[in-house]
Every structure is written in C-alpha cells, then in structure tokens.
Amino acid sequence: MFxxxxxxxxxxxxxxxxxxDKCRRNGLEFRPHFKTHQSAEIGExxxxxxxxxxxxxxxxMAQYFANHGWxxxxxxxxxxxxxxxxxxxxxxxxxxxxxxxSEEVVRLLDQEVSNSMGLxxxxxxxxGRSGIPINDLPAxxxxxxxxxxxxxxxxxxxxxxxxYTYKARSENDILELITPTIKKxxxxxxxxxxxxxxxxxxxxxxxxxxxxxxxxxxxxxxVFYDWxxxxxxxxxxxxxxxxxxxxxxxxxxxxxxxxxxGGAVHFSKEFIEINGxxxxxxxxxxxLSEETYLKxxxxxxxxxxxxxxxxxxISVGESIQIFPIHSCLTADLMQKYKSTEDGRVIEHxxxxxx
Amino acid sequence: MFxxxxxxxxxxxxxxxxxxDKCRRNGLEFRPHFKTHQSAEIGExxxxxxxxxxxxxxxxMAQYFANHGWxxxxxxxxxxxxxxxxxxxxxxxxxxxxxxxSEEVVRLLDQEVSNSMGLxxxxxxxxGRSGIPINDLPAxxxxxxxxxxxxxxxxxxxxxxxxYTYKARSENDILELITPTIKKxxxxxxxxxxxxxxxxxxxxxxxxxxxxxxxxxxxxxxVFYDWxxxxxxxxxxxxxxxxxxxxxxxxxxxxxxxxxxGGAVHFSKEFIEINGxxxxxxxxxxxLSEETYLKxxxxxxxxxxxxxxxxxxISVGESIQIFPIHSCLTADLMQKYKSTEDGRVIEHxxxxxx
Numbered sequence: 001m002f003x004x005x006x007x008x009x010x011x012x013x014x015x016x017x018x019x020x021d022k023c024r025r026n027g028l029e030f031r032p033h034f035k036t037h038q039s040a041e042i043g044e045x046x047x048x049x050x051x052x053x054x055x056x057x058x059x060x061m062a063q064y065f066a067n068h069g070w071x072x073x074x075x076x077x078x079x080x081x082x083x084x085x086x087x088x089x090x091x092x093x094x095x096x097x098x099x100x101x102s103e104e105v106v107r108l109l110d111q112e113v114s115n116s117m118g119l120x121x122x123x124x125x126x127x128g129r130s131g132i133p134i135n136d137l138p139a140x141x142x143x144x145x146x147x148x149x150x151x152x153x154x155x156x157x158x159x160x161x162x163x164y165t166y167k168a169r170s171e172n173d174i175l176e177l178i179t180p181t182i183k184k185x186x187x188x189x190x191x192x193x194x195x196x197x198x199x200x201x202x203x204x205x206x207x208x209x210x211x212x213x214x215x216x217x218x219x220x221x222x223v224f225y226d227w228x229x230x231x232x233x234x235x236x237x238x239x240x241x242x243x244x245x246x247x248x249x250x251x252x253x254x255x256x257x258x259x260x261x262g263g264a265v266h267f268s269k270e271f272i273e274i275n276g277x278x279x280x281x282x283x284x285x286x287x288l289s290e291e292t293y294l295k296x297x298x299x300x301x302x303x304x305x306x307x308x309x310x311x312x313x314i315s316v317g318e319s320i321q322i323f324p325i326h327s328c329l330t331a332d333l334m335q336k337y338k339s340t341e342d343g344r345v346i347e348h349x350x351x352x353x354x
Numbered sequence: 355m356f357x358x359x360x361x362x363x364x365x366x367x368x369x370x371x372x373x374x375d376k377c378r379r380n381g382l383e384f385r386p387h388f389k390t391h392q393s394a395e396i397g398e399x400x401x402x403x404x405x406x407x408x409x410x411x412x413x414x415m416a417q418y419f420a421n422h423g424w425x426x427x428x429x430x431x432x433x434x435x436x437x438x439x440x441x442x443x444x445x446x447x448x449x450x451x452x453x454x455x456s457e458e459v460v461r462l463l464d465q466e467v468s469n470s471m472g473l474x475x476x477x478x479x480x481x482g483r484s485g486i487p488i489n490d491l492p493a494x495x496x497x498x499x500x501x502x503x504x505x506x507x508x509x510x511x512x513x514x515x516x517x518y519t520y521k522a523r524s525e526n527d528i529l530e531l532i533t534p535t536i537k538k539x540x541x542x543x544x545x546x547x548x549x550x551x552x553x554x555x556x557x558x559x560x561x562x563x564x565x566x567x568x569x570x571x572x573x574x575x576x577v578f579y580d581w582x583x584x585x586x587x588x589x590x591x592x593x594x595x596x597x598x599x600x601x602x603x604x605x606x607x608x609x610x611x612x613x614x615x616g617g618a619v620h621f622s623k624e625f626i627e628i629n630g631x632x633x634x635x636x637x638x639x640x641x642l643s644e645e646t647y648l649k650x651x652x653x654x655x656x657x658x659x660x661x662x663x664x665x666x667x668i669s670v671g672e673s674i675q676i677f678p679i680h681s682c683l684t685a686d687l688m689q690k691y692k693s694t695e696d697g698r699v700i701e702h703x704x705x706x707x708x
Binding site for chain 1: 355356389411413414434436487611618619624673704708
C-alpha cells in the first residue's frame with residue numbers, strides 16, 4: 001500500500017448539517033466554500049441541506065462546479081484582470097460574483113466583460129492579506145460608486161475573511177479575537193444597511209452563536225476540519241472527516257521514532273507548534289497521544305516521534321492513520337479520496353485539472 | 355493567465371553537464387535522482403551525458419521511469435514491505451535496487467519476492483531521518499550478512515543522505531558540515547572496501563571537489579536548483595532552471611505589498627528564514643532585491659513585500675516571475691511545466707498518476 005487519503009462521508013454530512021442548522025437558526029444564508037473538498041461528489045452532499053449558492057477560490061474551481069450544476073457561485077478571490085474572459089464566460093452561464101478591492105480593477109474588468117456580475121467589496125479586518133482596510137469608509141464608498149456606475153456590475157455586498165483567528169488556541173481565544181471585527185462590521189452594516197455581509201473563517205463560524213451584523217456565512221474547512229482546527233478550538237478530533245493512512249517502514253529504537261511513507265508531497269509542509277514543538281500531523285485512534293506526533297517530513301519521508309507505549313505497539317509492515325494539519329492542502333496534494341464506507345475513489349479537482 | 359511553472363531546459367542541461375563532468379573527473383558513477391523533475395521528457399536530457407542508472411524516491415516513480423525505458427533504477431527510500439509485489443514486478447523487468455536498514459525488513463522482503471534485487475544499506479550520518487547510525491559497525495555487519503544469506507538479494511553498497519547540509523548558509527558552511535561525514539564514510543570504505551558508497555545531497559555534491567571514499571553521486575535538486583539552494587550556498591540565481599509566473603492582482607500602498615495569485619497549492623508552504631524573516635519565494639530578474647520577497651501565502655493568495663522602488667514598478671494586470679523556495683515541491687504541486695523555449699507543456703508524474 002501507498003499513502004492514501006481516506007474520507008468518512010458520514011462525518012462530512014454531520015459537519016455540513018451542524019453548520020447548515022446554525023445558519024438557519026440565525027437567519028444567515030449559507031454559502032459554503034468548496035475550496036477544501038474541491039469535489040463534485042462531496043459537493044452533492046450539500047444539496048441535501050438546501051444549499052444553492054457556493055463559494056470557491058479560483059476561476060478554475062468556479063468552472064468545475066459550474067460544469068457540475070452549481071448556478072450561483074462566488075469566486076472569493078479578488079478579480080484577476082488577466083483572466084477577464086474566464087469571468088465573462090462564467091457570467092454568461094451562471095450567477096457569478098467575485099471580489100474587488102480597488103476602483104482600478106473595477107474599471108479594468110468593466111472594459112472587457114459583457115455579462116452581468118455581482119461584486120463583493122473585500123474588507124480587510126486588520127489581517128493584512130487582502131481587502132480595503134475595514135475602517136476606511138471613504139475608500140469603500142469610492143469603490144461602491146464605481147461599481148454602481150458600471151452597466152455590468154451590481155454590488156453583491158461585503159466579503160470579510162478574518163484569517164487571524166487561526167492564531168487562537170481555545171474557543172475563548174477565537175471569541176476574543178473575532179469580537180473587535182464583529183463590532184467593526186456593525187459600523188459597516190449601519191453605514192450600508194442594504195448590502196449583505198459575507199464572512200468566512202472556520203474558527204469563528206464554528207464557535208460564534210451570535211452573528212450580529214452578518215448575513216452570509218462561507219466557511220470551507222469545517223467540512224473536513226483537521227488537527228490544526230482541533231488545536232485552534234474549532235472542533236473535536238471526532239469531527240475530523242479525513243485522515244491519511246501511511247505504511248510503517250522502519251522503527252528506530254534508540255530514538256523512539258518511526259519512519260513512515262508519507263511526506264511533504266502527501267501532507268504538505270504545514271505544521272502547528274504545540275508548546276514550542278512542531279507537528280506535521282497527529283496519529284489518530286489508539287495512537288492519539290500528546291507525546292506522539294509527526295515530527296518531521298521531507299519529500300516522501302515522515303518521522304513519527306512516539307511515546308514509549310505507542311512505539312512498542314507499532315510494527316513494521318502495518319499502516320498508521322494520521323490526521324493532517326491542514327486538510328485543504330493535504331486533499332489538494334493527494335488529488336483524490338478513498339471512501340471509508342466502501343473504498344470507492346472520490347474525485348478531487350486537482351486530480352483532473354489543476 | 356493563471357499561476358504557471360516555467361522551465362528553461364538550457365539551464366537544466368547546463369546543470370546536468372556540470373554535475374556529469376564533475377563525476378567523470380572524479381571517477382564517480384553519476385546516478386541522478388529524478389524525484390525533483392519527475393518527468394520523462396526531462397529525464398531524456400540526461401541520456402546525452404551517458405547516464406544509464408537513475409535514482410527515484412518511490413515505487414510509483416520507479417514504475418513510471420521503467421515504463422520510459424530506464425533499466426537500472428534505485429528506489430532511494432527504505433523498502434516498503436506492504437508493497438512487496440510492486441518491487442518484485444519491477445525487479446522482473448529492470449535492474450532494481452532499494453534501501454534497507456534492518457534485518458527484519460530484509461527477511462520480510464525475502465519471503466515474498468522471487469526476482470533478484472540489489473539492496474543498499476542506508477547509513478544515517480547523524481541526520482536523524484533514516485538509516486543505521488553510521489558508526490554502528492556491528493548493526494551494519496548483521497544486515498549485510500542477512501542480505502548475503504538471501505537467494506534473492508545482493509549487496510548494492512551503502513546509501514547515505516546528509517540532509518543536514520540544508521542548514522548551511524555559505525559554501526564554507528556546507529564544507530564544514532559535510533567533512534565529519536566524509537571522514538566517517540572513510541571508515542566504512544576501509545571496513546567494506548568492495549562495496550560502493552552512494553551519496554546524494556545537492557549542497558555537498560555542488561560544492562565538494564574531493565569526494566574521498568565516495569563511488570556514486572545521486573543528487574536530485576541540482577537539476578533545477580531553487581532559492582533555498584542559493585541561500586544554502588549551492589548555486590547562483592542564474593543556475594535556477596524553474597520559476598513561477600503569477601498574476602499581480604492588487605497593490606496595497608499603505609504597506610508596500612502586492613497580492614498575487616500564487617499560494618500554498620502552487621509554491622508549497624516551504625519557506626526559508628533570512629535574517630529572521632520568512633520568505634516563501636523570491637521575485638527574479640529586475641525584482642530581485644533583498645527587500646522584496648514572498649512574505650506570506652495561504653491556499654491561493656501570495657503577499658509580496660516590496661522595496662519602495664519595486665512597489666512603484668509593479669502594476670496590476672502584469673505578471674511577476676518568482677523563484678520557488680523548494681523546486682521539488684513546487685513542481686509536484688504544479689503537475690506540469692511550460693517550456694520557456696516554445697511554450698510547450700512538459701509532463702510531471704504528479705499530473706498523470708499520484
């Protein structure tokens with residue numbers, strides 16, 4: 001056997017149900033982000049919960065899901081003016097929305113598209129990645145006016161990703177980190193009461209119970225979760241829907257370490273530091289232990305540091321199941337899933353067209 | 355346009371020629387590692403330099419290159435006893451060699467194969483990843499005897515990967531780091547004079563001029579190099595054969611930062627720390643500057659921190675060329691190359707079968 005990514009679709013459905021119920025209870029439109037699973041088959045599981053509008057992170061992902069019957073898609077990445085024709089083609093077939101930040105891009109896009117498109121103004125909640133600074137009302141107004149002047153565009157609302165909640169290490173941390181942004185979004189809401197606010201990070205969406213000024217939720221990672229989300233405080237280990245299964249290659253007794261086939265081309269090089277110690281993955285089930293973790297990886301090698309008990313139990317020629325640190329990246333690298341239910345292969349976009 | 359990985363095959367050929375010449379001058383067998391490019395077409399470039407024996411890092415890679423006419427392949431990863439039949443099938447078609455570390459694995463493998471196979475004993479030069487500790491002569495002798503007792507196996511020699519040279523930050527650092535391991539390999543050579551020693555890390559192979567007890571070289575990354583190898587001291591920027599080209603999406607004037615489409619699913623999350631600052635990639639050509647670097651990446655987003663001059667020069671709607679930190683991982687993620695010569699697509703194994 002070779003390193004394999006397993007998926008438990010029962011857990012996937014439970015995770016979707018929980019988030020869909022939460023949105024319904026709070027009167028929020030649920031527009032799940034499909035960048036994590038990137039799979040037509042897993043996408044179908046969302047339809048059982050009445051989902052019609054979805055979110056993706058690239059034009060290619062939008063094309064893929066449009067080809068699989070999704071008619072209302074937000075590309076939650078600022079418009080790429082070097083790919084105008086892709087946006088325009090999509091907008092001719094489906095309800096397409098994307099993000100903008102500057103008047104310049106709105107104008108450049110406007111010159112080359114002929115179909116109607118919704119534009120969210122992306123707001124940066126002091127995360128420093130992308131968006132208009134959330135407090136900069138004059139800049140927000142200017143971009144909004146430029147959108148309204150165009151014949152092709154309509155304002156879809158505001159899009160805000162508070163990615164800094166990944167620094168949290170408990171549910172309370174998440175709530176403390178997100179509260180100032182929610183307060184700033186209240187100002188946006190009272191200034192532009194007619195425009196919906198879409199909001200997306202998995203930690204906040206998982207733990208918030210009062211969504212204040214928000215109108216739409218677009219989390220992605222929650223569909224699988226992962227070991228990072230457990231550490232952040234978003235979920236428990238039994239809510240993680242995917243795991244890697246890797247062959248145990250050798251045992252090194254002098255250092256209580258085990259070599260597996262499973263490296264950076266399988267897990268990604270994403271790690272999390274727990275008490276100053278880096279982990280690239282966490283063995284699950286009977287091997288889940290604070291002292292046992294994927295200590296280091298190179299291209300194909302993984303080294304698991306073991307507690308003495310775990311080291312005794314593991315044998316060469318077995319396989320070991322490991323939670324990924326970041327399921328989005330692991331799924332993208334593995335290019336497909338194997339169902340825990342019946343062993344069938346479930347496709348991932350990166351296995352077809354990247 | 356979308357993020358694209360370009361390859362300059364002239365630089366590839368220059369890099370191969372330089373290493374092949376070095377091997378010939380030093381009487382070493384050159385068994386290049388194909389894990390970096392993973393491409394049948396790029397593999398063909400090696401034939402011009404008389405290469406017949408190659409190195410790969412997984413059974414799947416061995417199958418791929420065997421299907422493309424390579425008849426002498428080392429899988430430079432310890433034998434996976436859960437895939438015995440794959441090894442046996444390969445060994446029925448080509449000259450197959452792989453690595454072993456323990457008597458247990460030699461015995462398990464021996465029970466299930468029927469074809470002849472060469473086994474390298476992997477030695478660990480205090481790197482802590484994989485192998486018998488290089489000073490443990492009794493353990494080495496025991497494994498060697500177990501190999502010699504088998505009807506299927508013959509000792510192929512010793513395989514030693516000094517991956518710790520990646521900590522170097524100058525040519526002198528590399529030489530200082532590698533010298534103790536070369537001295538230990540002299541002991542191995544004088545103890546087992548009939549067995550060849552195969553040695554592989556790109557930094558050492560790039561800068562050593564005296565290869566002492568070594569018989570075979572199997573570097574991989576040198577074929578492309580990357581920004582990490584420049585920082586290590588292995589090469590100069592004009593020896594890097596691959597780069598990413600990414601669309602410039604937005605500019606953020608308040609922070610001299612630029613958003614590109616190009617994230618962890620394109621570059622990988624490999625980074626290098628230079629003077630305490632993390633870099634996930636380095637813009638090339640006119641944008642190559644100490645103050646300009648890929649500061650942060652998430653799944654699809656990349657943020658380039660710019661010097662004031664570079665920030666002025668970059669425009670939305672252009673694209674920017676960026677050296678990857680670790681070309682092996684970037685190539686694996688991108689799944690194919692585009693030739694700088696004529697724009698043709700060059701295949702990578704991960705785009706066909708992973």
